[in-house]
Amino acid sequence: MKLSIPLLFALSATVCAPWSAPVYAAPDSNAQEQVELIRLRAGELPAVKLTADILYRVLAAEIAATRGRYDMASQTLLDLTRETSDPRLAKRAFQYSMADRDLPRALAAAREWAMLAPQDPEAIASSLALAASNGQTSGLASALSTRIEKADDKEQAIAQASAIVNKMSDKRLALEVLEKTLPESLRALPVAHLALADAAWAAQDADRALGEAQKAQALEPGSEAAAQRVLEYGLKVDPDAAINQTRAYLNTYPQSRKLQLMLVNRLIERREFDTALDQVGRMRRLAPEDFDLLYTEAEVNIRAERYEQAQALLNEYINVQTQRRQAISDKASNAAADASDARLLLVQIAEKQGRLDEAIVQLDLIDDGSLRYQAQVHKAVLQARQGDLASATKTIDALKPQNDHERTVAALTLASIYREAGRTDTAVETLKKADEAMPDSTEIKYDLAMLYERQGNMDQFEALMKRVIELDPNNANAYNALGYTYADQNRLLDEAEGLLERALELDPDNPFILDSVGWYLFRTGDLEAAIEYLERSYRQLPSADVAAHLGEALWASQRHDEARSIWREGKLQDPDNETLLKTLKRLGVTLK
The missing domain is CATH 1.25.40 (Serine Threonine Protein Phosphatase 5, Tetratricopeptide repeat)
Structure with a gap:
């Protein structure tokens, strides 16, 4: 369905400090190389002569980066790192590789950086985290344990180790690694159990998560962080017990405002409004000058x-x-x-x-x-x-409007108003003018493309959507819109596959994209996989459009009763939905 991957680290090459190479005599003997290795291990910079070639290549890399050619910039700096042994170049190569989403090169650069700057915690953490994110966990637990053992601040080191392990895509393996990282000698610290609780929760082991949170609370009864986890994780295991334990904690520690607000929110989610209001009332009695609670009660x-x-x-x-x-x-x-x-x-x-x-x-x-x-x-x-x-x-x-963002909002809103009023041609003209005034706005181009599709102007739709992808290679909605259109029209299915794979990579839980992938799989005849994706989409987005697609996939699988049930739900949501009505008419189905 059309709809009008964050980097592993929030690192921006454009905000780094300018690089300047140290000027020393170049090493020319094994003895000198040994001296350089000792200096590196001590955190000193290498003795490298700033030649014209090095300067030219550094400048070329920086210029390439400013033009968005992070691949060229990172590779150039990685090559220079290996020639000069300068950790600053390795760090820069790592940052540009991350901006380019080239994880293998980023890992290579991170390893060079960590090797050349072994005293730099950011370098070590980046290398370990990136290796973990690629599933390379061999020796990770022992390396992290060593870091914690040597750290003066054990709690901070445990938190850093937890953050590194959390980068792993296999959350059950991440939990195993963290267990090995935190031996019994460290489990007298509440933070160790909190880290294990979070890892267990990520691994979908709610019982273990709750148990670890309770151990942390037993070690530090007044810990609000532990109490928050007991509530959050306990709601999955035994909701009534979790709420009762939270109330008991709040009776002892009534000033725990964050936990009280968290409890209110969870009660609202359970539609226990009277109980939630009672909790807010208690907070107001304890803090009558906290007028923000008026807003919360509202x-x-x-x-x-x-x-x-x-x-x-x-x-x-x-x-x-x-x-x-x-x-x-x-x-x-x-x-x-x-x-x-x-x-x-x-x-x-x-x-x-x-x-x-x-x-x-x-x-x-x-x-x-x-x-x-x-x-x-x-x-x-x-x-x-x-x-x-x-x-x-x-x-x-x-x-x-004071800037392009506000000008974009105004244009999109006016076009939407015209579109909803049935004046699609006027909406198109509105966005065409805005596009001429702001040619780099992908938001305007995207909405204009969708209007062209609505008019049946598919050539303009495809051209503009491809331009959006060119300007914004991480725009999941653009990949999805183009891929879905091809799948819906049952053409260019190979291209649709690539587009939707990219959309799914960028936004794996987006229900609109899940619907598009399911519809593509239906078009290619993989009914079982199609139903799986469409059901995932429908659980998040029980709309008439998704119901139409899911119902048709179920119908084709001879699951007629289930299909009718889904279609009825969709019709209740939107009785006049065009996609659903066309599906029913095409299949000759009448809903009672």
């Missing part, structure tokens, strides 16, 4: 659909923030932002009740600078929903 009431109570609480909260603004300048407080957040909740309530005029009034009262622009954009959307297209257009035209 949120609970909104979830419980008790809108009158929520409105009263939000108006009280706004009055408090107004008094704060009168007493303290806006620069010295966040009162304006807090009041605006409350008004957004009032907007939400008014929309749920169909009182769009009241929602618009609240949007006009928002005066926080960071929200004002978006509030007016939303006002235009509501005016369009009221059928007042002239006022909606006037509101958009009155906006004063």
Whole structure:
């Protein structure tokens, strides 16, 4: 289905300090090489003469990186690292390799960096983490244990080891490695059990996760971090027991605000609204000056659909923030932002009740600078929903965008308003003008491409979507839109496969992409795999479109009763869904 991989490390080559090579005489003997090795191990820089060739290659690498050619930049710097033994070049090569998503080269650079700078914890951690992410765990536990043993701050070292192991894709193996990393001698520290608890949770072993969290809490009864895990992991094992244990903890440690809010959220998820409100009431009695709890109580009431109570609480909260603004300048407080957040909740309530005029009034009262622009954009959307297209257009035209992002939002919103009003041609013209003004905006190109597809202009759709991918190679939605279109039209299936594989790699849990992959597999005749992906999508996104696809796959598998059941659910969601209605008509199915 169309919809209008983060790097392992958040490292940006563009923010690194400029590189400058040390100027020494070049080594010319084995004895000198031994001296250099000793210096490296001591954390000193190598004695390398800055030749014209080295300078030229460093500059060439930096220029290549500024042009997005991270592959060329990283390989050049990695070659230079091996020639000069300079750890700074290795670090730079590692960063550019990560930007290029070339994990094998990144691992090679990280290993060079760690070897050349063995005292640099960032170098060692990067090398170990990247090796773990590639499934290379041999010796990892012993290496991490050694690091912890030598560390002055054992708790920090354990936390770092846990972060490294968490990079592993096989979470059960990660848990095994962490168990070997943390021998019994270290398990007197609560942080060791917290690390094991998190690893067990990631490995989907909730019982073990809860047990480790309880051990951490037994070692440090007042640990709020341990109590949070007992609640979170315990809800999976025995929800009532977890909630009771949390309440017992809060009776002893009533100031644990984060845990109290966490408990409120979990109670809301369980739709235990009265119990959640009772918990908020306890918090308010303990801290009557904590006016943020008014906002929290209002949120609970909104979830419980008790809108009158929520409105009263939000108006009280706004009055408090107004008094704060009168007493303290806006620069010295966040009162304006807090009041605006409350008004957004009032907007939400008014929309749920169909009182769009009241929602618009609240949007006009928002005066926080960071929200004002978006509030007016939303006002235009509501005016369009009221059928007042002239006022909606006037509101958009009155906006004063300060940057390309705001200009993009305005153009996309106006185009969406025209599209929903059935004026697709006007929407196209709106985005064509915006595209001319901001030719590097992938958001505008993407939406314009989707409008072309809606018009049946497939050549323009394909050309623009390919341009989006060219400008933004990590745009999962663009790969998905193009791949789904090919699969839906039952053509260029080989290309569709590659596009959808890339989309899935970039965003593996996206229900829209899962639906597209399932539909592609249906087109290629792999019904079993198609149903698996479509069911995964439907669990996250029980929409009529996904129901249409899943039902057809089930129907083709002779699972007619299941197909009818899914289609009925989809029709309840959206009785006029075009995809679903066409599917039923094509297959000659009538739902009772």
